[in-house]
Amino acid sequence: MGEVGNFQENIHKADYLSPYAEKRITSETLVTGGNRPSELLDGEWNYAIDQYDTCLRAKWYQEEYADADGRPFPLDFSFDRWPSIRVPMCWNMADPRFFLYEGSVVYTRVFRYAPRGEGRVFLRFGAAAQTAYVFLNKRYLGVHYGGSTPFCVEATDLLTEYNRLVVVVNNTRRPDLIPADNTDWFNYGGLYRSVELLRLPAEHVRSAKVYYKEGKINAAADLTDGGTARIEIPELGIDAAIPAAIPAAPELWSPERPRLYDVKITYGGDIWTERIGFRDIAVNGHKILLNGEEIFLSGVCAHEESVVNGKAVTEDEIRENFRLAKEMNCRFMRLAHYPHTELAARIADEVGLLLWEEIPVYWAIDFAAPKTLADAKNQLTELIVRDFNRASVIIWSVGNENADTDERLAFMTALARLARSLDPSRLRSAACLVDHHKLIITDRLANELDIIGINEYYGWYEPDFSKLPKIFENSRPAKPVVISEFGADARSGSRGTVDDLYTEDHQAEVYRKQIETLRAIPYVRGIAPWILFEFRCPRRLHYTQNGYNLKGLLSADKTRKKPSYYLMRKFYEEIG
Ligand code: GCB
Numbered sequence: 001m002g003e004v005g006n007f008q009e010n011i012h013k014a015d016y017l018s019p020y021a022e023k024r025i026t027s028e029t030l031v032t033g034g035n036r037p038s039e040l041l042d043g044e045w046n047y048a049i050d051q052y053d054t055c056l057r058a059k060w061y062q063e064e065y066a067d068a069d070g071r072p073f074p075l076d077f078s079f080d081r082w083p084s085i086r087v088p089m090c091w092n093m094a095d096p097r098f099f100l101y102e103g104s105v106v107y108t109r110v111f112r113y114a115p116r117g118e119g120r121v122f123l124r125f126g127a128a129a130q131t132a133y134v135f136l137n138k139r140y141l142g143v144h145y146g147g148s149t150p151f152c153v154e155a156t157d158l159l160t161e162y163n164r165l166v167v168v169v170n171n172t173r174r175p176d177l178i179p180a181d182n183t184d185w186f187n188y189g190g191l192y193r194s195v196e197l198l199r200l201p202a203e204h205v206r207s208a209k210v211y212y213k214e215g216k217i218n219a220a221a222d223l224t225d226g227g228t229a230r231i232e233i234p235e236l237g238i239d240a241a242i243p244a245a246i247p248a249a250p251e252l253w254s255p256e257r258p259r260l261y262d263v264k265i266t267y268g269g270d271i272w273t274e275r276i277g278f279r280d281i282a283v284n285g286h287k288i289l290l291n292g293e294e295i296f297l298s299g300v301c302a303h304e305e306s307v308v309n310g311k312a313v314t315e316d317e318i319r320e321n322f323r324l325a326k327e328m329n330c331r332f333m334r335l336a337h338y339p340h341t342e343l344a345a346r347i348a349d350e351v352g353l354l355l356w357e358e359i360p361v362y363w364a365i366d367f368a369a370p371k372t373l374a375d376a377k378n379q380l381t382e383l384i385v386r387d388f389n390r391a392s393v394i395i396w397s398v399g400n401e402n403a404d405t406d407e408r409l410a411f412m413t414a415l416a417r418l419a420r421s422l423d424p425s426r427l428r429s430a431a432c433l434v435d436h437h438k439l440i441i442t443d444r445l446a447n448e449l450d451i452i453g454i455n456e457y458y459g460w461y462e463p464d465f466s467k468l469p470k471i472f473e474n475s476r477p478a479k480p481v482v483i484s485e486f487g488a489d490a491r492s493g494s495r496g497t498v499d500d501l502y503t504e505d506h507q508a509e510v511y512r513k514q515i516e517t518l519r520a521i522p523y524v525r526g527i528a529p530w531i532l533f534e535f536r537c538p539r540r541l542h543y544t545q546n547g548y549n550l551k552g553l554l555s556a557d558k559t560r561k562k563p564s565y566y567l568m569r570k571f572y573e574e575i576g
Pocket of ligand 1: 184337400401455485530549551
């Protein structure tokens with residue numbers, strides 16, 4: 001990667017990123033689940049806003065402080081004297097000056113390490129928004145693309161007593177990334193989920209898949225050295241070698257009775273434990289079946305955000321969101337538009353909420369680029385491997401609202417098929433395309449999905465409600481449809497007539513009509529209005545919006561419930 005002291009190269013090289021791009025951190029090295037003890041490297045890190053990406057250009061991480069003759073170099077960085085920032089945190093919330101910053105931030109810290117008999121050591125990042133370059137003790141370990149999924153690097157042979165970790169996190173929006181440069185949400189940056197050090201036996205479980213289907217518990221594990229492992233579920237009297245499909249009659253998990261079992265997998269000296277719920281999710285014709293019984297997905301969408309913490313939401317905030325959704329009589333939530341923290345599905349497992357999880361294949365994606373597809377596949381794999389054992393998660397969504405071109409069809413088909421091959425136990429969906437002129441669902445991707453998701457904004461972007469039932473009459477979809485979005489902006493507390501846009505009264509009128517229309521359409525087997533709470537959105541510059549998408553049923557700080565919240569609550573209560 002060239003010499004640090006090569007001043008000419010540092011300042012003149014246009015393509016300084018290419019050598020880094022060659023070494024990608026992917027799902028191949030992900031170690032996940034199992035509740036093994038880990039040491040958190042959270043807390044105070046040193047950081048610098050590195051607007052010109054000089055750490056990567058000039059290779060500061062090599063820590064060359066002097067030349068071959070011992071003469072000190074004049075340096076442009078000083079890792080340990082930089083100010084500190086808390087991890088996990090979005091840098092946007094650390095200092096008002098950084099709120100709108102998009103670019104690189106260098107994070108660094110030193111940690112002590114003494115071996116304690118472990119065979120291998122990994123550093124695990126819960127997520128870094130959006131791209132992260134990782135360096136340990138002057139060595140480049142790779143770049144991770146995708147700001148919402150976890151990744152690991154192996155540190156085993158690199159550790160000494162004192163260890164310097166440098167992570168360059170970059171959130172520049174680019175058309176070749178997933179998501180691309182145009183999103184209807186705020187572009188946060190930073191190490192906003194925990195960083196952990198994992199000490200594992202040399203032979204260990206990298207990840208495991210345990211699920212229930214048609215009277216059997218299926219269990220398999222990704223093992224470092226092959227061979228077999230053992231699974232134990234004491235409450236079910238299970239103690240068996242895996243992989244296996246074990247006949248079992250567990251008490252099935254449901255939102256009403258979110259029963260979880262202690263599951264233990266042993267392999268060599270490694271012990272992997274999880275609390276896992278067993279349930280069966282399927283479709284039959286237009287029906288969605290949970291544990292063999294028809295279910296309506298009474299739901300709501302949510303972004304991962306809070307006013308105070310940005311994307312680095314706390315456990316209390318997640319629990320509060322779920323509580324507010326359940327109080328609205330929801331049993332289902334669409335976690336839009338990217339993987340939320342893994343804590344979300346863990347809490348949903350515990351409190352009983354069905355989830356739709358999604359990768360950010362969103363607007364303006366470069367569907368023709370193989371590199372972009374590789375990135376999307378990797379993010380999908382990381383998400384599925386991470387949350388496979390969460391009973392709450394019933395749907396993997398492979399994307400949202402893209403025009404039905406041949407390139408997009410090939411791209412999304414590859415994702416839908418990947419989801420099936422990684423996970424035979426769940427349903428696949430996506431927000432599909434509707435032709436709002438011809439009033440028909442036109443999306444060829446629907447053939448690859450188990451559930452057709454539809455975003456429709458009758459009453460807001462399109463005022464004529466009479467068109468909505470016609471879409472279904474014309475399409476006669478052969479699969480269950482979930483209305484994955486509908487809604488209208490309403491400034492919190494702003495009142496007026498039902499015709500005054502941006503008032504709560506207008507929003508409520510849209511909800512009234514949506515409810516009346518959708519309840520009469522038999523194809524609709526689930527509804528998730530957009531959205532539980534208002535969220536930051538730099539595209540929204542109407543004076544009422546002030547940088548927020550105001551379609552929330554709640555205000556951004558969640559203190560105000562708009563009238564539409566109560567309308568949904570009543571509707572969901574009525575339909576049971
Ligand atoms: C959509 C998008 C969502 C937007 C929403 C809106 O269709 O999927 O991300 O925020 O519309 O408010 O326009």
